[in-house]
Amino acid sequence: MLSVKHLIDTYSLTADDITQILDTAASFESVNNRAIKKVPALRGRTIVNLFLEPSTRTKSSFELAEKRLSADSLSMGGSTSSVVKGESLADTIQTIDAMNVDMFVCRARLAGTPQKITENTDAVVINAGDGKHQHPTQAMLDLYTIRKNFGHLDGLKVAIVGDLAHSRVCGSLAPALTTMGAEVTLVGPPTFQVNDPDWFGCPQTASLDDVIEDMDVIYMLRVQLERMEGAAIPSRREYNRLYGLDMTRVNRMKGSAIICHPGPMNRGMEINADVADCARSRILDQVNAGVLTRMAEMYLLLGGENNGLSA
Numbered sequence: 001m002l003s004v005k006h007l008i009d010t011y012s013l014t015a016d017d018i019t020q021i022l023d024t025a026a027s028f029e030s031v032n033n034r035a036i037k038k039v040p041a042l043r044g045r046t047i048v049n050l051f052l053e054p055s056t057r058t059k060s061s062f063e064l065a066e067k068r069l070s071a072d073s074l075s076m077g078g079s080t081s082s083v084v085k086g087e088s089l090a091d092t093i094q095t096i097d098a099m100n101v102d103m104f105v106c107r108a109r110l111a112g113t114p115q116k117i118t119e120n121t122d123a124v125v126i127n128a129g130d131g132k133h134q135h136p137t138q139a140m141l142d143l144y145t146i147r148k149n150f151g152h153l154d155g156l157k158v159a160i161v162g163d164l165a166h167s168r169v170c171g172s173l174a175p176a177l178t179t180m181g182a183e184v185t186l187v188g189p190p191t192f193q194v195n196d197p198d199w200f201g202c203p204q205t206a207s208l209d210d211v212i213e214d215m216d217v218i219y220m221l222r223v224q225l226e227r228m229e230g231a232a233i234p235s236r237r238e239y240n241r242l243y244g245l246d247m248t249r250v251n252r253m254k255g256s257a258i259i260c261h262p263g264p265m266n267r268g269m270e271i272n273a274d275v276a277d278c279a280r281s282r283i284l285d286q287v288n289a290g291v292l293t294r295m296a297e298m299y300l301l302l303g304g305e306n307n308g309l310s311a
Helices: 015-027 029-033 056-066 089-097 113-118 136-150 168-179 236-243 285-302
Strands: 046-051 072-077 103-108 126-131 157-159 183-187 217-218 258-260
Touching: 015 029, 015 136, 015 168, 015 285, 029 113, 029 285, 056 072, 056 103, 056 126, 056 285, 089 103, 089 113, 103 113, 113 126, 126 136, 126 285, 136 258, 136 285, 157 168, 168 183, 258 285
Parallel strands: 046 072, 046 103, 103 126, 157 183, 157 217, 217 258
Antiparallel strands: none
């Protein structure tokens, strides 16, 4: 079992925790690929999907993962929660908790919301993305995709490129990669750089062209237009020229190097359409990995044992 009760951030995960999640996800691959995509691993368990911020990929991925584990799930959004009527988050959680649920999966605009939920329930809590803070389940699917491609994570050189300051993906992925022995470089324009790169334990640069030839993975971040709070950015065209991944840059990459992106993509801004669809792209592999790793996380956090893996 994992060393943590909740999955709130990646800083709390040990290398053994991460390896266990990835290995368990790999064991679910056969389930995901067969005609009847279901095992009884979490039969009788109740999971509440509390999505207080719009989501397509993450929400649908969790819902599929829950169905494939035979869990009972209840999905609640911002417009269907009493929070919009003025009820406090604590009251909402305590009310749902009184129904004896086993897990909350929370997505929220405000950083710290999943942690707040842990203070008002005995159920397990998974952070499905909170503001600009963390998105640990995204980091796990990214690590799974990268490890499956190379067979390992230790020693790989990974560039995380783009809107570093507003990205919860960067906030989760950089420390998780470092924990697993990868060498991470943060790349972004000065206005998008993190204030304290030492917190992530990795160097930061403003030049993609200076590092691209040395990297095993180029991980392009979506420009977080909705989180910029008035921050000045160059035009889409200028951003694409300086920091976008086009085929000219792709052709300078190592022969074995791959491209990742958390989605949704701003095609023509941080990544060009032909690059997103090229042979080096692992973007759709990341989507597939999301179901597997979220199955693994829920299974491990709810005390699943080997008896649920087969059918």
